[in-house]
Amino acid sequence: MAKKGRGSNFYVHGLRSGWTEFRYGNGDKQQKRPPKRLFNHNKRKQIVSQLIEVLDDFRQTRFEHEATCRHGLRSALCLEGHSWAAADNEAALLVSEALKSIGAIRPRWEEGQRYYADGTSNCNWCHGPIEAGSGRFCSRECARSMLESMAGRDKRDRDVAWRAAWMLINRTNKPKVTCEACGSMFHPHYASAGRFCSSACYDAVNTIKPRTCTVCGDSFKPKYSNGVCCSRVCAAVAAQRARKARKERLAVETRVCDECGTDFTPQSQNSRYCGDQCSARARSRAYRNRKKALSDSTIVCLPVPDPRPLTPAIFDGMLEAA
Structure with a gap:
């Protein structure tokens, strides 16, 4: 017998008419299958x-x-x-x-904007010449003018020039510190990064020797001691080669399943089971063991400590209760 009222399948939400679902759908989006590849x-x-x-x-x-x-x-x-x-x-x-x-990395949206392409040889606001390593603006006034012109824009439009202007104003509000390389006074970008005034001073003090890039073979001076690639493009190529080598190494490796004992080819470095069924059985058994250990009567469960401070009044009350 068909159900009536709230139990009826005709109504999606009980006694509602169902017009909203009929007109706009029930909100369940069907997952489209990826198109079939034309080549093997x-x-x-x-x-x-x-x-x-x-x-x-x-x-x-x-x-x-x-x-x-x-x-x-x-x-x-x-x-x-x-x-x-x-x-x-x-x-x-x-x-x-x-x-x-080939290691091609598609440029970000902001890299296509004109302020990003202007570079740092001229001020991004007045287009006057500026010194190398001074940023994108020649003065605090130009940076503030840039911020005021971008105040009504969306966050997507606030590109690298907006961030450079904000950082310049924020940097000039900090007290000056002395560069450890040349001894000149400068405003640090951050409170904890006030050792060198420019990249040239940092490179002069940096003791890391130049090394050869593992991908393209060019000589470069790494910023950190563990650097092995000269650019992001070479780093992406090196990471892809490492993933490919790891897959090739795992393809010829054979392991024994911890659950059923059969041999299998691992899909990752941490693979311990041959399939989902063995993995589910192992997780279920581990859960039952933890539950059984918690229900063991021989295990002494300590009481939860009272977070309140022990005062003389509370101590006297504990003695009276005992």
Whole structure:
């Protein structure tokens, strides 16, 4: 027998009419499946290797031939009979894999703004010449003018120039300190970072010797003692190589499952079980053991200490209660 009233399946929320759900939906968004790839793994690997040769031959930036490669792949796939959407998705994925392989890091939004590209050779407000290492503004007045002009903008529009202006005003409010290298007086950026007035003074005192980059082979002077790469691009390439080497090492490694004792190939360095079932059984057994240990009557449970201070009145009351 069908239920009525609040138990009826016709009404989503009890006695409501259901108009809101009918008009706007119930809020449960269906997860769309990712589109099916048009090539298998070997074919994709072959295409990516060819794209790497084209993308790596650049003059200005690694993204110089991105649009051309994506357009060419999309056109070829459309001529083979694939839909435009499927061809464009496959071309975008292949080009992104190739860019990732050559260590291309896409610029952030703020790096495309004109204040970011202006650099630090001229003031970002009055465009007058400034000394190297002085920041982006020649004076406190120019920095304040920049802040006032950006006061009504959204946080997204407050790019590197806004932060540089705010840091200059904040720095000038701090007392001057003496540079440990040249002895000149300067305003520190932070209260705990007032040792050197510029990067040149820091490099003069820095005792770290130049070393060779593990990726490109160029000589550079690292900022920290554990630095092995000369730039972020080389660091990204080194991290990708390390992940690939770790996967290759785990692919030939064989471990014994702690639960069932069968041999399996680990997916990560901390893998202890061959599958989800063994992992769930181990967690369930550990939970039961902890619960059993807490219910053991032989374990003495100490009382929770009273956070109140022990006063003479409380001590007399404890003696009377005893």
